[in-house]
Amino acid sequence: MFERPGSGERAILVHVDFPGTGDPEDVLEFTELARSAGARPVATVTASRDAPDPRYYVGSGKAAEIRDLLRAEDAGLVIFNHELSPSQERNLEKLFAARVLDRTGLILDIFARRARSFEGKLQVELAQLEHLSTRLVRGWTHLERQKGGIGLRGPGETQLETDRRLLGNRIKQIHRRLEKVRSQRNQGRRARERAAVPAISLVGYTNAGKSTLFNRLCRAEVYAADQLFATLDPTLRRYPLPGFGPVVLADTVGFVRKLPHELVAAFRSTLEETLEADLLLHVIDAHDPERATRIEQVDEVLQGIGAGEVPQLLVYNKIDLSAEPPRLLRDRDGRVTRVWCSAATGAGLDLLQQALGEFFLADRVHGWLQLPPAAGRLRAAIYRTGEVLQDLPDECGGWWLEVRISGRELDGLYRREGLEYALQEAPAPVRVAGVAQAP
16 A cells, blocks of 8 residues: 655656746746745756646656656655646655645645734635545555455444544634634724724735835834745734824735635635725835736736725835836826835835825715615714714704715715715705714
8 A cells, every 4th residue: 555655855846838828937936935835946847738647647758757856866745836636646646655745735835834823824724624635535544444354344434534524523613713703803894994994905926025015114023024925914003194094004915826726715804804905005026027927917816806896006116126216107087006116125105105195085075965864774884984074964854964985985885775975065054063973
């Protein structure tokens, strides 16, 4: 029986090009991912195929070449820059007599090393268990199995079935714990909404400088390093925006091309900070020659998690490396769409603050709303979301509200009630204005 070998740090990297997918940057990023996981790449094997081989993914000839290279380099690990099926991974391990890891397993391992918070560790464990649940076959061949015949009958449950049951129980337990954490996060989000504090989420490709920018703006001490996925756990800080007031900044996990589906599903509660944000600061490495491709890949991930419609401000970071001057770029309507700055030196951050202030001040509307008597739920939502300056009853049992609120949020509140809003002039002074009272 074949026993699954232990892991080793000396690794052989395998990358296969398929028609229309050749990209040299993909191999470079793959190598950085392997190093971020603690592996020491000693050789990189590349191949070209029309389609993956159903047994070995790379074909029997290339698989034999990798096996010989393993022995020549005294390596104990083979990492594929692709997603392997459980049977392919099993066949390769049997042929190589070495540990085989695919791209999903590699990223999961990096996340496991970087998770620091309770929630982050739970999310990584959930993704790992769900990935492992399809790869249990022949993983425990050294243990007792069911056998037939007199004197050879084993226990009523195989080790494989026991492992599957234990994995299923643990996955359910983690889901319950994450729901509690998600509930606590929602309570904090509702409190921010009641206080009318806008939320800004930093997103971008991994290693674009999000955490460095976050630390510079909030004077925080979030871990930042020149490596992929240096920051995993989301961090929220209150930031006093000059000329506007307090906002909440959220530093989130960086994205990467071909982000595993298991991670997107497991990090649902973390990504909700992006979904619920009023503005996304899309941080881009201005020194990266592939920045245009990186922008497209981040936008694809944002579309996949449902955040494609959230307003974005492109922040070109690391201009100290590209020798570009700090500057703003506006669209035809005069709105700032791009900012060039350096989080490391602080150059251009005043322009970024200016752009943020203009965004929130431009979106805020001020005027009067007339609500019918049946709109009590809408009135309560306006109190939670915006600032009610005056609240006057009208002659029909409804209300006149003088509000200062985000136009986008007000439009969303009305649409949820199936109504359309229109700001009006102040009502006739038939009643004496009093102090606004909460519903």
